[in-house]
Amino acid sequence: MNRRLLAVLRKETWHILRDWQSLIIIIAMPLFMMFLYGYALDVNINDVPVLIVDPNPTPETGAIQRAIDKSSLFKVSQTVRTAPDPLEVFKTTDIRAIFRFTPTFTADLRRGGAPAQIQVLLDGSDQNLGTILRNAVEPFVQKTVFDLLHLRLPAGITVSQTILYNPQQKAATFFVPGLVALFLMMISALLTSLTITREKEHGTLEQLLISPVRPIEILVGKIAPYIVLSALDGLIILAVGRFVFGVHIMGSLVLLSAAAFVFIFVALSVGLLVSTVAKKQEHAMLMVMPPTILPTVMLSGFIFPVASMPLWLQFLSAALPPTYFLTIVRGVILKGVGISVLWPPVLVLCLMGIFLLVLSVRAFRVKL
């Protein structure tokens, strides 16, 4: 390796190590996010407080109440005889659902004929919880009443489901592959653009350029340490995922590394492009975020399902490299599929990488 390149490399590595605060954050942040997701956020909805309005208590309504209280989903926090204003209840208490028996409930139930009625009022202000309750409440009540009357549900269809890829339905499993994508993007794109902009801001880039070091050596020397850093961070995330959260890599490590390498180049190119435009570090940071980190988090399917978005956002999502990388990472880690299945996203990612790399190196040359 030539000496000039080595000198730039050493200088950049020194810069990275000197700013140990940033280094700690880069390494600690993904771990921290994993722990939050793995432990704090793996929630099952249970014991939602409910209010029961029972104008005419009978053994039947009492039995239904006990069944509601005993269920894992609900917890009866109060029973009243006259219905209060539901808006007031939802605004001032922690009650999220009101079950209201009609006065003639038991009589209707005993008579048969017309079905007895239960009105269920739900607090929709928490949309998540509201959706879960809305989907759960009808089958739950039907089943309770059937059990109470010692009836069997009419013979119908049973569905036996097999959950693939994440059988225990753990949030951490879903999250680890996404974190790899996010941090590769963050380190490669953000830090590269920052380090070049910083030299521009201090005027040291010009000093470097009038030195005997060739522009391509400056470029490679400044970027290479960040490739190593990204790879290290990715490895740490995968290792913690494997040994702490039990997220095994089902597929080929070679394919994963190759895809990660291509993705790092995509991110570096974006960082380079931004650094040719930005004049201050703050600008570089703010410019890098919209095309890289935000779409990685918001539009790639990292957290929110792309299929639920409007069509124009789905197109936008399809134009962004993280979407493809995430498909590959999840495919390899969770599904254990190989290149025979994953060749389309790999191909798209490679093409995007070549295009962006050529574009950014050109722009960088022109700028110099």
Place this chain on the structure above:
Amino acid sequence: MNFLRLIVAKEFAHIRADKMTMRLIIAPVFILMFVLGYAITTEVKNVTITAVDRSNTPESRDLVQTIRHNRFFIFTGYAASESEARLMLDRGGARLALLIPADFGTNLGNGRTADVGLLVDGQDANSSNVSSGYIQSIISLWSRGVLKERLASAGVNLRTVLPVDVRPEIFFNPMLKSSWYMIPALAVVLVTMITALLTGFSIVREKMSGTLEQLMVTPIAPVHVVMGKVIPYALVGLVELTAVLVFATLWFRVPFHGNFGVLLLFGAVYMMSSLGIGILVSTVARTPQQVLFMLWFLLIFFLFLSGLFLPLEQMPAWVQKVTLINPLRYFMFVLRAMFLKGSGLAELWPQGAAMLAIGGVVFGAALLAFQRKVS
């Protein structure tokens, strides 16, 4: 007081001079708001599904037709075998696969319980729960329909088969729209990010260029320097809050039932915390990059524990205790309650008091830290 005015004027001059930073901060806020308003959705729609029909009877075809016509699902065509269906799931071409066994039609015809299989792409627990719940309720509705027909031909009315009638009614957000829930929360994220980042950047800039020391040797008290830096950004924050409100109600049609003045009051109280965090970070950080990283780190922590995605009441008890010191938690609750429930000071004063207490501590600590740093 005169000094304070001067510093405020100086900061505004900075803001005007560095139009780029402002532009880079304000423009993305609106783009973000626009994009995120659509993108942040926990609703599950357009779920792709395939089917393997080994029974190939009128009943099985009718069941698949029913699913095909349901607007939650996109039917991607039949698969020839279970392994082909599995491959479609591997490729990501389908998220669910319905496996109808060969004896489906005969079992159903004989009044026996028929069994179908369902392969679920379970990567995302939330999506897979919701979509498999949908499919199961479609199937049970369909089988009830089949049963009803058969009973009707035997002269029995199905209404006697189902003893109860359950009627869910949903308040505040009757369509359970994700955007109504998420956009008020987005306001919290944006206001926090902008006020903390701008304050942090501004102070670190002066530290780096050495002008902070120059300010310190003037007769201006450190408190005034801090206040002078904070007031302009607090105003930016309030303007932003207003902009988000306008955008949310006019574009996304999120109902706003609260009082605008009360909203700004809560915003101002909340910003004591976000601005205080910005100052605190800037006393530790040496470069803008460190400001960004530290704030980011804190923001992720606070956001996860704010109830942004998941109901706080459902988190483990110790996590809930941790969230009590999180100012974002209260502001998020306040904004959502003001938008959807139309709550006012009467209901929200406990949250307001909590924010005031936390804000007082954070801002006080920030002032102290700043004073110690510069002296």
